[in-house]
Amino acid sequence: MEYIFGPVLSRRLGLSLGVDLLPHKTCNLDCVYCEIGRTASLTCKRGILAPEEKVLREIASCSGYEFDHLTFAGSGEPTLSASLGRCIRRAHELTEKPVAVITNSTLLTDPLVREEVAAADLVLPSLDAATEPTFQKINCPSPTIRIADVIDGLCRFREEFDGEMWLEVMLVKDYNQEEAPLIAKAAEEIGPDRIQLNTVVRPPSEPVLPLSREEMLEMLDIFPGAEVIPDWDWQVPELMKAELLELLYTRPRQVDEIGELLGLKIDDLMKYLNILEGEGLLGRRMQKGSLYFVAPRGDNRGFSNEL
Ligand code: SF4
Structure with a gap:
């Protein structure tokens, strides 16, 4: 299939069947943190x-699949597709599952886009x-695009949706x-049903770093009632930690390669890598535009933020 992906296990949506209306990226x-480059x-x-x-037709052909949400997302910003509203409305006829849209919020300044997106059951703006x-x-x-307009668009969407x-x-x-206190204030004005705090858990397009567990938990004081997106258990099983470090002692490796060698899903692997990085046991570096993880042995850990 060309426009449908999954179902994939999403940290926020359970089993999500994705619909991608866009050419790549x-x-x-x-x-800076975009996971698709x-x-x-x-x-x-x-x-x-x-x-x-x-x-x-592709959505209709998935009627036998098991999933929790049909989700418009994928290779970029779904509201750039002028078909979005019609596809959402038709999707309701093709599946009884809730229809979700993941959006970067920027085009919610446009009343037509707000009307189209409002046809979904669940909207996840950022x-x-x-x-x-x-x-x-x-x-x-x-x-x-100006951020003040984006926040205004989100407030209007909340009123209409x-x-x-x-x-x-x-x-x-x-x-x-x-800037978290100011973002929290804007979020309060917008009034979403839930505020979900996330950090970098997948390979980002730029060499940026996640917040640590402690920093994320501190954010809960700044965003009252918010939740840290689940899937963090903040610990790496000892055996997995040993296998991961052993692999990276031999040479720098890319995420896909590590995942394949250890039989891990990318989400789980990124979670483990981020935790071990936070503990100072490994680091990351960019080489010719690709992200590598490294773990020099012993005291020779000159890798910190070698990006
Ligand atoms: S809005 Fe989403 S798809 Fe676009 S650059 Fe940001 S993270 Fe990537």
Whole structure:
């Protein structure tokens, strides 16, 4: 199938059957933490980017699949697809499962986009900044987008949308953690049903670092009532820790290779790597645009942030 992916186990949506209406990495942001790489096409222009009837046929063909949500997400920002509203509405006819949209929130400034997205049962917008300098630094937006407008669009959407709204805040070390109180204030104004705090757990497009467990838990004081997105058990099983370090002692390795060698899913592996990195047992470096993890033996740990 070309436009459907999964079902995949999502930390927020359970078993999620994904619908991707975009060519690879089409977005109006170029977030430093993006797990699908640098934005290939930085644009705010909406268009028909996938053949609607084919997408709908693919959704219909998944009627026998088990999943918890049908989720519009994928290779970029789904609201850039001018087919989104029609596809959501038709998807309701094709499945009884709740329809979700994951969005970076930027086009919710547009009443038409708000109306289209409001056809979903569950909307998961994101907000990583409250001031323009931080927005520029972490989300690297298309030139016409302003964070004040984005927050205003989110407030309007909340007023107009009856369904569930779960606001995600991605916290990145040295990028937006200082701004957390202002983001929390904006989130309070928006009034989502849930606030979900996240940090970098998958290979990012830029060499950025996650917040530690302690820092994430401290954030719960700044965002009252928020939740840290589940899936963190904050511990690496001893045997797994030994196997991981042994592998990385021999040479730097990329995430895919480590996952394959240890038979681990990327999500679990990234969680373990982040924890061991936080403990100072390994580090990461960029080589020719690719991310590698390294673990020098003994005292020879000159890897910290060698990116
Ligand atoms: S909005 Fe999403 S897809 Fe776009 S750059 Fe940011 S993380 Fe990547």
